[in-house]
Amino acid sequence: MAFARRVVIAVFDDVELLDVTGPAEVFTAASRIVAAGRDGGHRAGYTVTLAARRAGPIRTAGGVRLVADVAFSETAGPVDTIVVPGALEVGSTGPEPLVIPEVVDWAARMAPTVRRVASVCAGAHMLAAAGLLDGRKATTHWYTAARLAADFPNVHVDPDPIFVRSGPVWTCAGVSAGMDLALAMVAADHGDSVALATARWLVMYVKRPGGQSQFSVPLSTRTPSRDDLGALQRWIADNLAADLSVPALAQRLHLSERHFIRVFRQQSGTTPAAYVDAVRLEAARRMLEETDSAVETVAANCGFGSVETLYRSFRRRLAATPTDYRRRFRSPVAG
């Protein structure tokens, strides 16, 4: 077997568990696929190593422990890819991206010697602190994107993509996007068919269209500070087929239309109609992916007045028709 590509993932106390294990799982699964390949397994997969300030146990954010294989100082030698995961600490004004000097130093030291550098989630803040994102496009968890842009004016932050490749530096959106990033690396290293087989094995999609703001509508808007607005958004999600017009919603909160629009916009960052459309579209998308329901049924279930309306909404936001979408993104293992 030829050389395996060595992937080293940094770990530290309070690290987000899935930021570490997500990419690790993808690289490991890809290695199995590669090893089982029809060419007799001559191609090499990956070895994944965890590195920390010193070898030994690490407590992740949720309390589950990981064990670092080596210390940062022992990661010299032929390393292919380093991955810096993220963490949030509770600050006075809410969660803040954690920046750990030892990790920043390590990334800065390793970067010139490796082929690829990646961050997951808020790990981008540490790559930025190491100067590795200067002049580059990058993304991070939606929650910290504004902060990243403010703290590092030289970084071209785009909060929307699932992942961004800027030369040898890859960054990605929150948490589970680390798996998408790793899968994209697998595709770059071993081709689309290995990536597809890996994705199928892990029961995930090779890549989602568009950006993270399409993923979860509630997450793409600011969290409302008014309880009644949050309750309204939950009610909307549970009653997609109901009358969700502006007058109807305003009345639910006992506000005039004018004021309702104003409050909604100020609290959530979008307008009511746009929000409703986005939530309906997300529901429709999931239904198309996960069921065999006719497009008419999907439209009716998700509160679109007609199939045409659903089509329009799809075109507008996803640049695809519902049937196209279903053909491309239907899970290969469902049904």
Added chain:
DNA sequence: AGTCAAATCCGCCATC
């Protein structure tokens, strides 16, 4: 694919 009425939503201002 184009039409047109309806819905949306925001600036501006009055009111509470």
Added chain:
DNA sequence: CAGATGGCGGATTTGA
């Protein structure tokens, strides 16, 4: 006074 709220006109978007 400041801040929250509501009404109106109309440009723009949306849906049947």
